[in-house]
Amino acid sequence: xxxxxxxxxxQHRHNPNKACGPxxxxxxxxxxxxxxxxxxxxxxxxxxxSHGSVPAIWRKANITPIHKDEDPSLPANYRPVSLLCILxxxxxxxxxxxxxxxxxxxxxxxxxxxRPGRLLILQLVTEKELxxxxxxxxxxxxxxxxxxx
Numbered sequence: 001x002x003x004x005x006x007x008x009x010x011q012h013r014h015n016p017n018k019a020c021g022p023x024x025x026x027x028x029x030x031x032x033x034x035x036x037x038x039x040x041x042x043x044x045x046x047x048x049x050s051h052g053s054v055p056a057i058w059r060k061a062n063i064t065p066i067h068k069d070e071d072p073s074l075p076a077n078y079r080p081v082s083l084l085c086i087l088x089x090x091x092x093x094x095x096x097x098x099x100x101x102x103x104x105x106x107x108x109x110x111x112x113x114x115r116p117g118r119l120l121i122l123q124l125v126t127e128k129e130l131x132x133x134x135x136x137x138x139x140x141x142x143x144x145x146x147x148x149x
């Protein structure tokens with residue numbers, strides 16, 4: 001069977017101190033056993049992609065409330081965080097790495113969200129500059145019209 005996904009765990013920078021997902025596989029275990037696990041995970045991921053399905057446990061998440069601020073007795077001061085299975089995250093990253101070079105050619109050049117190396121703040125600066133330029137053009141046209149040029 002041809003390899004659809006080449007897995008390289010060491011380049012995935014998952015925080016080993018984060019809580020496990022529903023599968024209870026800690027990131028630290030994957031980091032320690034990465035070399036031995038690569039062929040097994042590659043086979044598992046390729047089989048999953050070939051069949052168009054993932055293990056049911058990968059579609060589940062542990063939802064944990066995280067306190068935002070102020071009064072901890074109020075539910076509104078918490079936000080939900082989904083703890084996902086680490087293997088599903090690794091598979092997702094492999095698919096994104098494989099697909100993104102092809103998809104990125106079709107994206108609008110001013111698309112900043114969900115693109116590596118493109119920060120939202122840069123888009124805001126670009127939009128502000130565009131707004132200022134358009135505003136100045138309108139003001140200049142109004143001044144020229146008032147003067148009668």
